[in-house]
Amino acid sequence: MPDLSEVPFAEHVVELADLAKALGHPARVRILEVLAQTPGCICGDIVVQMPLAQATVSQHLKELKRVGLIDGEISGPRTCYCLNLEKLARAREMFTSLFAGIGCCGSEGELHGIDPQ
Amino acid sequence: MPDLSEVPFAEHVVELADLAKALGHPARVRILEVLAQTPGCICGDIVVQMPLAQATVSQHLKELKRVGLIDGEISGPRTCYCLNLEKLARAREMFTSLFAGIGCCGSEGELHGIDPQ
DNA sequence: TATTATAATCGTAAATTGGCGATTAACGAT
DNA sequence: ATCGTTAATCGCCAATTTACGATTATAATA
Structure with a gap:
């Protein structure tokens, strides 16, 4: 996770790439x-x-939690994970917007510029 | 790029993750x-x-080419890159299908099962 | 043919990722 | 208070990724 205030890429680009990275396994x-x-x-x-050890799965859960796609709620000795539907919706919008701005009928100008938050 | 014939994940999962990984920078x-x-x-x-050296950009181009999102056509001493719209469309479908199967109104059963190729 | 421009590749260093066993922490239940 | 269960974290290692300068290959052009 690069420092967003320092990287020379547009914010929506960094945000989308970060989401994609989280989905990249x-x-x-x-x-x-x-x-x-x-x-x-x-x-x-x-x-x-999953064909992976508990420690490994825990790492992947951590990564998904980092980008906010899932939430983990501690409940006694166990942790209840669930999808974060708001974040998933935002992710879907960002990907849709990327493909729309790139793949389709030339609506030039702002490419997948989604208003933040 | 893990060996697709060996990994213990469904093909569409591996394919989507691979596309996401390519978009993950x-x-x-x-x-x-x-x-x-x-x-x-x-x-x-x-x-x-781009705020990157030529060699670095070339590497990223190679990665995008690997997953087929772009094509590179050698033309004299230079290379003409262009988007692969078919592959982009497929990628869009796969992401859409993922989010639809996950985030939305419970159409259970096949989750983002897109018929291959 | 020699020169120039372009872009891929090589070699390398630093950082990150992915995997696991082992340990720890947190809690419920004896 | 002790035991058992659950899941996060630690420590470690191998592999990959990212970045760059330098080099190489290719092909126009002078």
């Missing part, structure tokens, strides 16, 4: 799927559905 | 923007719009 995409499918979002339930 | 997102804006898609034109 099969385990993390899979975790999102599992969380979407599993009502009880206990960490252990995720681990058993 | 500000320079590469920026390159896509530049290519969308610039009619003449010469490599040098990209380099001058």
Whole structure:
């Protein structure tokens, strides 16, 4: 996670790249799927559905939490994870906006400029 | 790029993660923007719009080419890069499908299962 | 043919990532 | 108070990523 105030790229570019990076590993995409499918979002339930050690899954969860795509709520000895739908919606908008500004009928000018927050 | 035939994740998960990884750096997102804006898609034109050395930009171009989001056509001493709109469309579909399967009104069952190729 | 311009590649260094076992912390339940 | 369960963190290592200068290859052009 580069220092946003220092990098010479536009903020929306950095934000999108950071989200993409978080999605840039099969385990993390899979975790999102599992969380979407599993009502009880206990960490252990995720681990058993994954071909990775508990420590590794925990790392991936941490990364997803870092960008805000999931939330983790400590509940006794266990942690309940769930999708952050607001953040997911924003991520979807940013990707949609990127592809719209890039791939489609030349609406030049502002490319995927989404108003922050 | 993990060996697709060996990894214990579903193919669409691996494919999406790989695309996301390619988008997971500000320079590469920026390159896509530049290519969308610039009619003449010469490599040098990209380099001058980027706060990175030529060698570094070339590496990022290579990564984007690896996943097929851009094409590079050698033309004399220079290389003309352009967006691969088909691949971009597929990428857009995969991301859309991911978010639809995850973030939205419970259409359970197949999550972002896009028929390959 | 020699020169120039362009861009890919090489070599390298620093930082980050991904993986795991082991440990720790936090809590519920004996 | 002790035990067992859960999950975060630590420590470590290998592999990858990112960045750059230098070099090389290619092909126009003088």
